[in-house]
Amino acid sequence: xxxxxxxxxxxxxxxxxxxxxxxxxxxxxxxxxxxxxxxxxxxxxxxxxxxxxxxxxxxxxxxxxxxxxxxxxxxxxxxxxxxxxxxxxxxxxxxxxxxxxxxxxxxxxxxxxxxxxxxxxxxxxxxxxxxxxxxxxxxxxxxxxxxxxxxxxxxxxxxxxxxxxxxxxxxxxxxxxxxxxxxxxxxxxxxxxxxxxxxxxxxxxxxxxxxxxxxxxxxxxxxxxxxxxxxxxxxxxxxxxxxxxxxxxxxxxxxxxxxxxxxxxxxxxxxxxxxxxxxxxxxxxxxxxxxxxxxxxxxxxxxxxxxxxxxxxxxxxxxxxxxxxxxx
Numbered sequence: 442x443x444x445x446x447x448x449x450x451x452x453x454x455x456x457x458x459x460x461x462x463x464x465x466x467x468x469x470x471x472x473x474x475x476x477x478x479x480x481x482x483x484x485x486x487x488x489x490x491x492x493x494x495x496x497x498x499x500x501x502x503x504x505x506x507x508x509x510x511x512x513x514x515x516x517x518x519x520x521x522x523x524x525x526x527x528x529x530x531x532x533x534x535x536x537x538x539x540x541x542x543x544x545x546x547x548x549x550x551x552x553x554x555x556x557x558x559x560x561x562x563x564x565x566x567x568x569x570x571x572x573x574x575x576x577x578x579x580x581x582x583x584x585x586x587x588x589x590x591x592x593x594x595x596x597x598x599x600x601x602x603x604x605x606x607x608x609x610x611x612x613x614x615x616x617x618x619x620x621x622x623x624x625x626x627x628x629x630x631x632x633x634x635x636x637x638x639x640x641x642x643x644x645x646x647x648x649x650x651x652x653x654x655x656x657x658x659x660x661x662x663x664x665x666x667x668x669x670x671x672x673x674x675x676x677x678x679x680x681x682x683x684x685x686x687x688x689x690x691x692x693x694x695x696x697x698x699x700x701x702x703x704x705x706x707x708x709x710x711x712x713x714x715x716x717x718x719x720x721x722x723x724x725x726x727x728x729x730x731x732x733x734x735x736x737x738x739x740x741x742x743x744x745x746x747x748x749x750x751x752x753x754x755x756x757x758x759x760x761x762x763x764x765x766x767x768x769x
Contacts, residue, residue: 456726458717467731471610471692472713479689480711481574484528484582486689493688495681496707498524498699499585510564516583524587525563527572528580533628535572537563538586538600550599551627587707590700592673596620598662600627604640604678604698607715607727610738611686611750613679613757614730616640617719618647618672623662631718636660638667639723643762645675651721677706679754685711687750730761 479485490497501523502516517523521542527535537560541548547555564581566572573579593602600621607615617637621627624634631637636657639648647670650657660667672678682696685708695715698708720726737756741748748756 456729457720458727458731460717462728463717464714467609467693468714472694473690476690477713480691480694480713482528483526483530483710484580486708486711487582487584489688490708493684495684495688496704498587498701498707498709501583501585503528504564504568504581504583507565507568510561513560513564513583522586524584525560525567526582526584527567528582529573529577530567530579531572531574532632533630535563535567536628540586587699587701588703590673590702592670593620593700595663595665596660596667596670598622598625598627598660600625600629601699603629603709604672604700605712605715605719606678606682606696606698607719608682608686608694608696609731609734610692611683611748612734612737612753613642613682614734614761615719615723615725615727616642616678617722618667620650620660620667622652622660631716636667637718637722639719639725640672641763642679643758645672645678646670647672648723648763651718654718654721656721656724673700674706676754679758680750681706681708683750683753683757733760 479489484503487497487500501520502512504510504512522540524539525537530536538550539547540550543554547560549555567579567581570576570578587601589597589601597620602618602620605617605619606613618640619629619631620636620638621629622634622636626633629635634653636650636652638650640646641648647668650667652661658666658668678698681698685694685696686692689711691713695712696708697710697712698706701707717727
């Protein structure tokens with residue numbers, strides 16, 4: 442018992458945030474329930490992002506009813522690659538990524554061949570709510586397939602790596618690169634076996650990673666080092682993430698983004714209840730950083746001053762960066 446208390450105090454001193462604190466002090470405090478549909482429904486998120494001028498993967502079409510499945514061929518309009526996903530899915534479930542066509546059929550990114558009937562069955566399953574939050578009826582969206590930037594080729598197994606940035610009241614507080622593995626079946630989902638790699642907020646340099654809750658320095662499939670990689674256009678990612686506060690109105694969110702080799706940084710989705718494994722990837726707790734942001738907000742509130750996206754990013758980079766630009 443004494444050992445557990447000692448360990449708990451050590452984690453608290455390091456600022457490690459537990460799920461109860463996350464829910465009580467941040468999710469419930471800063472995320473108003475009526476705003477949840479904005480982030481829980483990927484179609485609503487995408488539509489609002491487009492109106493705000495924020496870059497997202499192009500939406501080819503939406504299927505809302507079984508009857509509309511007949512419009513599938515018209516929606517893809519002869520395209521050879523695309524993505525089908527549930528509007529209210531979670532954890533990457535229900536997503537089908539088509540990379541090419543083959544002899545009247547379709548080929549997934551892993552090389553599996555699927556038929557038109559397979560795709561129609563997947564669309565029907567999405568509509569019934571098989572993958573949605575709470576099992577409610579859902580809609581299927583068909584969109585542009587992201588092609589990862591070549592920088593990820595040596596440290597990722599198939600799939601598309603993504604970048605998550607935790608944002609508190611518009612201030613980025615922690616970032617992580619999620620890398621697909623063979624075990625995760627090419628998905629950037631930590632619970633399914635993807636790697637989480639901390640990212641320095643000041644520079645965009647990757648730090649050491651975590652895989653299945655163990656610290657690692659190399660990708661298990663490519664055997665290449667996951668640390669010391671410079672992510673391109675890092676300031677662009679930071680500004681995109683910070684701007685999502687104005688986009689959705691939620692104060693505590695996880696912003697999931699990708700780096701497309703042609704279109705650059707794109708927002709995939711927003712999460713009102715982001716997981717806490719990002720702390721393991723960064724070997725750092727969220728609590729102290731969150732307190733620093735809250736103190737900053739309180740200071741400016743006294744004088745009725747608000748900071749711009751650029752100001753908020755600059756503050757976070759200066760205070761939370763592991764590696765300062767002068768040290769590189």
